[in-house]
Amino acid sequence: MGHIKTVEGQLDAKGLKVAIVASRFNDFIVDKLVGGAVDALTRHGASREDLTIVRIPGAFEMPLVAQKLAASGKYDGLVCLGAVIRGATPHFDFVANECAKGLAMVSMEHNMPLGFGVLTTDNLEQAIERAGSKAGNKGVDAAMAMLETARVLAQL
Numbered sequence: 001m002g003h004i005k006t007v008e009g010q011l012d013a014k015g016l017k018v019a020i021v022a023s024r025f026n027d028f029i030v031d032k033l034v035g036g037a038v039d040a041l042t043r044h045g046a047s048r049e050d051l052t053i054v055r056i057p058g059a060f061e062m063p064l065v066a067q068k069l070a071a072s073g074k075y076d077g078l079v080c081l082g083a084v085i086r087g088a089t090p091h092f093d094f095v096a097n098e099c100a101k102g103l104a105m106v107s108m109e110h111n112m113p114l115g116f117g118v119l120t121t122d123n124l125e126q127a128i129e130r131a132g133s134k135a136g137n138k139g140v141d142a143a144m145a146m147l148e149t150a151r152v153l154a155q156l
């Protein structure tokens with residue numbers, strides 16, 4: 001049997017400079033995601049001094065802000081946190097799609113590990129479930145995905 005080379009990321013956030021982009025829209029949900037992301041990163045070795053929280057109006061504005069942060073060269077990773085709730089808006093699809101598409105572009109164009117923690121749910125209850133209750137905390141998941149990806153990219 002031959003040897004299979006495997007690359008995987010260690011979940012060590014020590015020394016990692018991270019910007020957390022968080023929208024104010026639905027902030028009582030988003031604040032839970034931010035808390036989860038900060039907790040996950042610091043429990044894995046990040047120092048609070050290396051974290052920057054950037055508050056923005058809504059998910060639609062997120063890609064532009066993420067782009068500037070990525071281009072600044074100051075950060076090793078971004079964690080993008082928001083909540084787009086269908087019940088709350090007729091333009092749900094536009095906001096959610098533009099946000100996801102724009103963030104994917106930023107991540108690709110800048111080789112930037114980016115945790116996508118923007119909830120897109122049909123209603124408020126589903127958002128609450130994903131913000132620190134029944135279905136966990138997607139802020140934690142987004143932070144851990146960014147961390148793992150950053151550590152994988154560093155080895156490639």
Ligand code: INI
Pocket residue numbers: 023025026057058059060061082083084085086088089091092095
């Ligand atoms: N922004 C969100 O982050 N979540 C939403 O659910 C939402 N809704 O419901 O409309 C939302 N809209 C605001 C949008 O992101 C922009 O801030 C706004 O259109 C001004 O550009």
